[in-house]
């Protein structure tokens with residue numbers, strides 16, 4: 001070791017000792033919080049508090065560390081403190097290596113028990129039955145739009161949305177060999193095939209495409225068969241020891257997927273929240289316009305409006321609406337009260353912190 005390096009490393013060692021001490025002091029307090037919560041049967045996972053802590057560290061961060069990096073560290077700190085109170089189990093659309101699994105870690109950190117499920121329906125069932133404390137389900141993609149199965153399930157379920165996570169979705173084309181020699185089919189989830197179709201049409205128009213249950217399943221198939229190429233995350237590719245033929249092949253470089261954290265927890269206001277609802281109106285002229293009028297009247301902004309055909313009953317469409325603010329906010333509460341009066345069907349799916 002050079003003479004210059006030695007004193008610097010000694011400083012780092014001293015700071016690490018302080019960090020370790022502080023981390024454990026924090027963990028002891030979290031354990032106390034856990035005892036208080038156990039006495040009052042209060043929920044352990046508090047998305048509003050975690051969102052406030054993460055926003056707070058970004059606001060106070062003097063640098064040179066970036067906000068994102070600092071938030072990643074604090075998310076992990078809270079995850080391990082939380083796991084001293086209780087290890088939360090979260091169901092997601094498996095297998096391991098999917099973007100859904102990535103969303104679980106992004107929201108809960110790594111001290112969490114992931115429960116991979118075979119379908120979106122099973123994620124809901126696990127959280128409804130209490131096998132999992134929460135479920136994480138994809139709700140919409142920035143290029144492909146709504147995930148219809150999730151929207152349909154939100155209508156039927158007794159669960160509510162307790163939080164949301166948005167992740168950047170980058171797809172890679174991967175094979176066992178790392179090249180396309182002898183490849184006769186490209187496999188991926190139908191959403192991933194759709195998100196890469198322009199690129200695929202340009203580069204491999206003559207190779208057959210097959211939709212499979214998940215991108216991780218495609219990676220598994222490619223790991224067993226040299227004639228198969230998979231489109232998946234590099235994380236999934238690494239799990240199956242695939243070589244990358246080409247990374248970032250999604251047509252939209254800013255491709256993102258939003259996931260909902262579903263459970264029984266009614267999340268308290270965090271200071272920057274949104275509320276999701278489902279509505280329906282009788283099929284008559286001007287009904288939708290009239291339905292939404294209370295939002296404008298009370299100054300509540302609508303951030304999302306999605307329609308979905310109703311397959312039964314007397315209404316034509318269900319409208320999935322997100323508005324800014326929490327249901328405990330008086331303006332939101334008043335607007336929703338009036339909106340409910342205009343609607344033939346009305347369900348609040350939940351109020352939760354806006355994702356980072």
Ligand SMILES: O=C(O)C(=O)C[C@]1(C(=O)O)C=C[C@@H](O)C=C1
Pocket residue numbers: 030033034044045046047049050053077078079081082085
């Ligand atoms: O403040 C709490 O309620 C805690 O349990 C502490 C803590 C944390 O580590 O900061 C841990 C888990 C909760 O989800 C929120 C925050």
